[in-house]
Every structure is written in C-alpha cells, then in structure tokens.
Amino acid sequence: MRLAPPTSVWRRDNLTASGICVARAAYLALARHANKILRGVLIRASGRA
Secondary structure (H helix, E strand, O other), X not given: OOOOOHHHXXXXXXXXXXXXXXXXXXXXXXXXXXXXXXXXXXXXXXXXX
8 A cells, every 4th residue: 555645645635625615615605696586576576475
C-alpha cells in the first residue's frame, strides 16, 4: 500500500471541505430566498381570498 504525499491529500480534502461549505451556504441562501418568495405569495393569495 503506497501513501500519497500528505500535501496533495491535505489539498484535496481542503478543496472538498471548502466545496461542501460553499454548497451548503449557497443552498441555505437559496432556501431562505425561496422561503421569502413563498411567504409573499401566500400572504398575497390569502389577502385576495
């Protein structure tokens, strides 16, 4: 079993971790935005009804 150089392993893991963080942040921002839009639509719909 050959071990890869620690620097490349660390760099790959670091990239993966930062990618996950970015994806999570983007997902949360998107969900919050969609929540606001849905709430506005619901309030408008209930106001009309």
